[in-house]
Amino acid sequence: MRNFKSKSSVVLLLALTTLTACHSELQKPLTQAPAVKDTTSSAQWFNQGKQLAQNAAPVANTQTAKNLILIVGDGMGITTHTAARIFAGQQQGLLGEEYTLSFETLPYSALIKTYNTDQQTPDSAGTMTALVSGVKTRAGMLSVSSDAERGHCGSSQGKSLATVFDLAEQQNKATGIVTTARITHATPAALYAHSPERNWESDNMLPEEARKNGCLDIAQQLINHQQGKQRLEVIFGGGQRHFLPTSEPAGKRTDQQNLTAQWQSLPDHHLLTNKQQLQDADLTHGHWLGLFANSHLPYVDQRDKHTPGLLDMTQAALSRLKHQPQGYALMIEAGRIDHGHHAGSGYKALREAEELDQTVNWLLNTIDLSETLLIVTADHSHTLTLAGYPTRGNPMLGVVFSNDDQGRPETKPYKLTDGGYYTSINYRNGPGAVALQRPSVDPQQALQPEYLQQALVPLESETHGGEDVALYAAGPWAHLFGGTMEQHWVYHVMRHALLAE
Template identity: 40%
Template sequence: MYKMLAASALAMAASGAFAQEIAQSGSDWFTDGQARLEAELAKQPNTNRAKNVILFVADGQGVTSNYMIRLWTGQQEGGLGDDYVQPQEAFPNLALVKTYNINAQTPDSAPTAGAMNTGVKQRFNLINLGENAIHDDCSTEAANELTLFSELMTEAGKSVGAVTSARLTHATPAAVYAKTANRNWEDSVPEGCDGSRDIATQMIDAMTAGTLDIALGGGARYFVPEGTETPNGGKGHRPDGVNLIEQAKAAGIQYASNREELDALSMDAPILGMWTDSHASYEADRPESEPSLADSTRKAIEYLSQNENGFYLEIEAGRVDHANHAGNAKRAMIDGKMFADAIALADELTDDEDTLIIVTADHEHSIVINGYCGRGTPIDGICFDVAQEGIEHSGEPVLGADGKPYTVVSYANGVGSVLTEQEDGSFAAPEGRPDVSQEEAQDLDYIQQALIPASSESHSGVDVPLYAKGPWSHLFDGTIEQNVIFHVMNHAVTAE
């Protein structure tokens, strides 16, 4: 009897019946928590068949990068940062994703993107080949080619698109359409690989075949012969003398090299847009003539939405990864904000009832968030101490044991290493750790301090978040393998 009464009392308390007796019930934290509980209780799974699937991939934006970008965005809008909610963070469903490759604890972007597009994990540096394929061995390609989600969607009568702020032949966008034993074979394959095709050729073949209907990003040099001028004013890189851009135009594919040309294209034929010879610009450096990631997202969705059967669209924020590799956290934050803007726009342009939107990353980076910083400490600056009163930081820098301040964000390895090469080839920091001011730390070009010296900061094997909304998004739950993403997408578009 006592146990029944106790259980009843607990149930009433959980339902809010005793809220007036809880001392903290008037606190905003308490009422906000209760509101979140009620929202969770009201959730109903969406089991409609998905007409459209949009897969957002922020290259290199794992849990720590996402945290860094959240704070930066919130602080730019005048808040403390940590309570800010990015568009994807308001999505109703969440999972953590394991990103390792078949043969790598710390993953590479090619097989991670491939896992999402095929439903199986893959080997380091390969794109969309089975587990028996060998890196750099083109003879293992043919027997190990995998079926792509884009191919399944094409068979179902849907349109397909790829949008990126990197090169269109780079690992993540290439996973939408390419199959190769080396992610770096962007415009050529080695001698003796007569049956193989470079990634740029595979992309144009996919567009010509109708497997890829719109592709927007960078990388024009890989589509133009060496010595030939690209539409962007640079020089081509292809050693075979083939001009794939001209081939694409001859096949009826529309081409744009800048924002004005993109805006002028009709919506009646496939679209290829490349604004740069290599990667598109960082958002912090992007000229007005170059579409932003959000601009490209809008164009792709408007174009693909013409298909009454629906579409599959992969959108990559590729340069978050590049800024992290360079140890330049500020540019990673700014590109992460543009990624969030593209997500918000895609959400606005589509309907939750028939569109599954997934936001995730391929991997994380070796980012470190330092120190006991007070709230409101600029995430792009040095760590300020916790104040005894109020909620904001004290304004006093937190010092290391060496008596010097340090930035909130640093890297475990990279070009910003505090260890420098000595005359004898060894590495040391004879004068200790470099000092840093707030002004220096917040400069756009500041390279964060790192420990281990490296020419490029490395990826991390840490799990990445996944946010989802729309049909069958509730299937994303708990900690999942990265290849499960494909299976949920495929179920969503085929469910009865």
């Protein structure tokens, strides 16, 4: 359960989470101009701030962390974070701006620089490597140092970087990964694989040079990892295709190996492929591979009853990891926030972020923060913008309704000088790019899940953003987070907390 080691910080937490009630089912977006009115008085606004100022700072916890939970909202930059807050609040009938995401209640925060050693705007492989190894590296490379050349196997030999999972497993802690992406995708793979190329998810992508020099694909590296002394207890996500031969439907492996069969041939190793199996499994012991989709898990709205969500997988993973007397290390990735943005769909990205909010809310009501270091951050940002002058409570996905000269909400959408409407969230680039003359936004079409927000620069896929991302933390040694920090420093706080050096 939540424990911030300080009565005053608990009071602050309760104040911040008044509007953060967990809801069991994600709802549809608002479909009209805001109807909710803010009745907060000037005295109430003032007293809210006064209460905050009167609370003492939380007491620093300098105990050794028994457990570690690192949560990554892939692509959840500051604008995504803000838009998700408003969006999630509006699903609960609020104006939205006053809502508090579950992880925003954590007592420590920082801004995190995200650049790679070779790119100003980073990719997930390089950023995740920095987070879990304590060393910055090149874009596209997984837990190998920047001395290597991307995509060149020979140059990466002897350049592998140890990760926080290596450290945890040396301490005999249970380790687990939960992701809505493929488990061989960059973010999860950085914890168990070492590769100069993130795209080598299965052997069909290995070039001849890599084969000659003995580099293994990422899926094979997972199986080999399990054959050593240090083994994952849980890894849940998608990506079945990279474990199956091309002779199987949708299989990608040209070596014709069935890695799911190899996994199950290992002692006490079990395979899960659907939600019912996950719910029925006895997770008190053993090693569990959950492959719940051929590629990435479907987006929230596109999942059927057979596909578990982020919360389902997190609950199952924790039910396995908590049985380890020495503790555990768990990485949770909301991977499809990133994919929604690449597709130019603010709706998809915000729905995935809302699911992350609900998952963290469950965790905060379940884990003991006196012995668990909990970190919520992003690996990088995206080009999403939140701008214009929409009225308070403007539907996050809708066209802009502005205020009149007296500050009252207009009854019709704001019309630009080009005669058209516009939305407050847009992209710098991507598939939603428009040409001059800019077409107007249809107010009803803008609210549809498949609508692509308008963008400036036409690209097949919207790109990452290069700005800092936010980090929130609680638990042992979380007080070391603050100010603006390099991304690879996050690893060193985790290491310090686990070792209490």
